[in-house]
Amino acid sequence: MDYFVDKTLFIIKPDVIQYSNQIEWAVMDADFTILNKSRILLTEEQVIEFYKDQEENENFNKVIEYMTSGPIIAMILSKKDAVNSLKELLGPADVEVAKEEKPKCLRAKYGKDAFYNGLHCSETFEEAKREIGFFFSNAIIDPLSGREEVRLFLEKELYPVLTLGLTQLCKEKPEDPILWLGNWLLKNNPNTPVIIEVDD
Template sequence: MDSTLSSTNQHDNAGSCLERTLVMIKPNMISKSDQIIPEIEQAGFVILQQRRVRFTPEQASDFYAEHYGKMFFPSLIAFMSSGPTLAMVVAKRNAINGFRQILGPTNSEQAREVNPKSFRARYGTDTLKNAMHGSESQHAAEREIRFIFPDSITEPILSGDESTQYLEKKVNQTLIKGLTELCKTKPAEPIRWLANWLLVNNPNQPRVTLP
């Protein structure tokens, strides 16, 4: 996969987590990326990662494996491997469903009838060349993000009061203890000492009690 790097429904009930989803601008509309990206950001989505990719037919087949055996599958693979694609990980509360709403129906002609302001209505031409892709579910988002961004974290992002509480309960107290011990010990290499101390005193590491 040739690529150039630049620069995830479940938590909605709590209302405190940002969800990630995968968005792709397909080969027929990548020339409009500079126009489409600001629209995504204006809709309240934050772009966390961005990558320009060129799928091989094999990679496109793996990405769209759920459609294997369907009549349109060969045409889809040929289209998605015909040119570069811009893939993005975007985040927002309820990002998956939220982006699907502004993306519009799969068929661009139908999108123009039921949601004329959607991306597919304005940029797509038909069911195949429908301009953009958006993950359909949390499971799909996690799989697709890892497919294109192997090192990406797909867990929801804490935000607001929940992140503040997490820092106060899980991070700040541990850091204060570590820094206090650092001041008492006065090691020759304080950064290395603190790093090792945090590894040993990580409150999230599993504890095994021997019989």
């Protein structure tokens, strides 16, 4: 899998969180790769910041209430032309239009109406960069174009964490070193977003 391809942000909103497994399978069936995922309970302040371009909207308080009504799942998805591909998979934001024009799209299947449409995706590449940065502040968004950039990325982002993990592995001498290292890397992932998380 080529990590350095197009990326976009995908959100499963509170009203359809119970269908998250089915939605994730549909996303993967459409050849998207889930690069990062986090279950989050947003605060009012976070919703205001994320949707700041909609502050003048008369329904803005309703947006805040909606997005803080329960946990969301935010994901970084990867695929060639990820932004447009995800928009196509989700379909029109208005669920009634989605049901008429694209009855097999995800919003037609899981959304309720134009407001409670269940799912969010980035509209443009620039928007994807901002939104991914909001939830996953350490994520690499722009593709790395050359060998030198890849080498510098590995030296800066991967090798220090891996070196710490391998050093700790040598000290601990666990019975199953591969499993131990995998668990250690999950617990010490520097890309974990610093956002309030909730248990299932």
